[in-house]
Structure formats: C-alpha cells, structure tokens
Amino acid sequence: xxxxxxxxxxxxxxxxxxxxxxxxxxxxxxxxxxxxxxxxxxxxxxxxxxxxxxxxxxxxxxxxxxxxxxxxxxxxxxxxxxxxxxxxxxxxxxxxxxxxxxxxxxxxxxxxxxxxxxxxxxxxxxxxxxxxxxxxxxxxxxxxxxxxxxxxxxxxxxxxxxxxxxxxxxxxxxxxxxxxxxxxxxxxxxxxxxxxxxxxxxxxxxxxxxxxxxxxxxxxxxxxxxxxxxxxxxxxxxxxxxxxxxxxxxxxxxxxxxxxxxxxxxxxxxxxxxxxxxxxxxxxxxxxxxxxxxxxxxxxxxxx
Numbered sequence: 001x002x003x004x005x006x007x008x009x010x011x012x013x014x015x016x017x018x019x020x021x022x023x024x025x026x027x028x029x030x031x032x033x034x035x036x037x038x039x040x041x042x043x044x045x046x047x048x049x050x051x052x053x054x055x056x057x058x059x060x061x062x063x064x065x066x067x068x069x070x071x072x073x074x075x076x077x078x079x080x081x082x083x084x085x086x087x088x089x090x091x092x093x094x095x096x097x098x099x100x101x102x103x104x105x106x107x108x109x110x111x112x113x114x115x116x117x118x119x120x121x122x123x124x125x126x127x128x129x130x131x132x133x134x135x136x137x138x139x140x141x142x143x144x145x146x147x148x149x150x151x152x153x154x155x156x157x158x159x160x161x162x163x164x165x166x167x168x169x170x171x172x173x174x175x176x177x178x179x180x181x182x183x184x185x186x187x188x189x190x191x192x193x194x195x196x197x198x199x200x201x202x203x204x205x206x207x208x209x210x211x212x213x214x215x216x217x218x219x220x221x222x223x224x225x226x227x228x229x230x231x232x233x234x235x236x237x238x239x240x241x242x243x244x245x246x247x248x249x250x251x252x253x254x255x256x257x258x259x260x261x262x263x264x265x266x267x268x269x270x271x272x273x274x275x276x277x278x279x280x281x282x283x284x285x286x287x288x289x290x291x292x293x294x295x296x297x298x299x300x301x302x303x304x
Contacts, residue, residue: 021110022046024044024056024112026103029120031117031119032121034123035096035118035120038092040088041119043058043087044084046083047110049083051108055086058089063101064101065094070258071090074086092236093120096246099117101115101116109148181243185261186222186225186293189221189223190223190225197218197221201279207272209266226294229243240256252288255287256284
C-alpha cells in the first residue's frame, strides 16, 4: 500500500512538471528560395499562465547566413491556463547553398525548437533545378572595317583634343558658379523630397522603375547628411554594415534593409512590384527618417 501511494505521488509530480514545461516551436512558409527572396519565420512559445517565460532573442548573428528584413509585433493570448506567444520575422539569404535555421530555446528553459533546413538557389538555376546552359559566343566577321574603324576613331579623338586645347588658349574658362547650400536639417530635406515623390506617384497611373531609383537616392542622401555616411557611393551591403555603428534600434535598421531590398530588386533584377509595394516603400522611408532624425534639430527649428 505504501509503495502504491509513493508511485501515485511520483506520477502526479511528473505530470505537473510536464504541464509546466515551456515549449518553443519554429516554422517557415517555404524551404526553397532563390537568392534575396524573403521567407516568413514564425517562432511560438507555450507556457503555463503563471510562468514568466519569454520568446528567445533572434538577431542577424544568431541566424546567419540569414538576415532579418522585418520584425512583426509580438502576439500573445491566454486560454485554458496556457499562455501562447508568437512573433513573425521576414528573413532572406544572399548566399547559395543548403543552410539551416538554428533551434531556439526560451531563457526559462524547456523544450527547444527543431532546426529547419532551407535551400537557397542561384538565380541562374531554372525551375527544374538544372543550371542553365551557357550561351555560345557570337562570332564577328573580320572585314576591312575591323582595322579601319579603330584608326579613324583615334584620328577623331586626336583632332578633338587639339581643338579643345586651342579653345582654352584663346579664352579663359570662367570660374564655376556655386549654387545655394541648403542648411536645413537632413530629416526636413528628406521629408520634403519624399512628399514630392509621393505626389508624383499619386498622379501617375503605374509605378515606373524611376520611382525606386529616386526613393533610394533620397534615403542615401539623407544618410550622407545625417550620419556623414557616403551612402550614394556605397553598395547596400556596405551601408547596412556601417549603419550598425550608429545607435539605431534593430527594428529601425530592419526598415532600412527592407526598403533597400525593394529598390534593389527593381533596379538590378527588373522586378515589377504592384502599386501597393511602392506605397509600403514610401511609408518605410518616411518612418526610417522620422525614427533617426536629429532630435536637437527641433529646438533649432523652434528658435528660428
């Protein structure tokens, strides 16, 4: 009788421990992508309502070679004495190969999520998974123009150089006229330019590629004025690496990363996103400028 009672108490303790265990799970919407394509990663946590368990912290270093493009707000609900918390991330990878999203565990312990394999394919691979054949070289005939044309071009270049030298000797080149310098804060200039671009977008029927070129240029010039970062001459990857040195929240950096990704997909891959994507890009640019504006500039504007 005493042994049976002890076994019964042991079963109760094991059952209570199993119910109180914190469980973390992770899932993605697809496991095969091409370079730069975003996927949705959802991380969920289940724990007893009285436990103070939190979702694991996820950043670029933890999920490398994947990068976080956007972070959604935390969703939480409690039902039947169980607390359920979830958060979604838009991530991508710029390196091909068979990668893996690592497992995640809550700081409170408990069961960790299982690793998730993801295949990142090159853009040069067709839908069947085979590498596209290399196109053969184009053959050009070797006629007389192959030799005569370069000689004529050299003669024309020499004649043009002599003509320019003679013009410079006859009259002095006037000094360059410097235009006015805009001394307003960087965020004021950027907000004004974004507003003009938004008006042009509203008046147009479609979304031309020039829209994304202009929006990318506005944000890059804002980074140059605001953080002294020569963004107009840097690549997107170089900008995102150097902007980490500034005191900017990861979610704000994610806005900039998502904005540049939208623009680069149109500029370099020829994507034609819908009109709603352009409106999202304008909103991301305006939010990034507002969150990174120089707060001391508000007092200066008021004094002026």
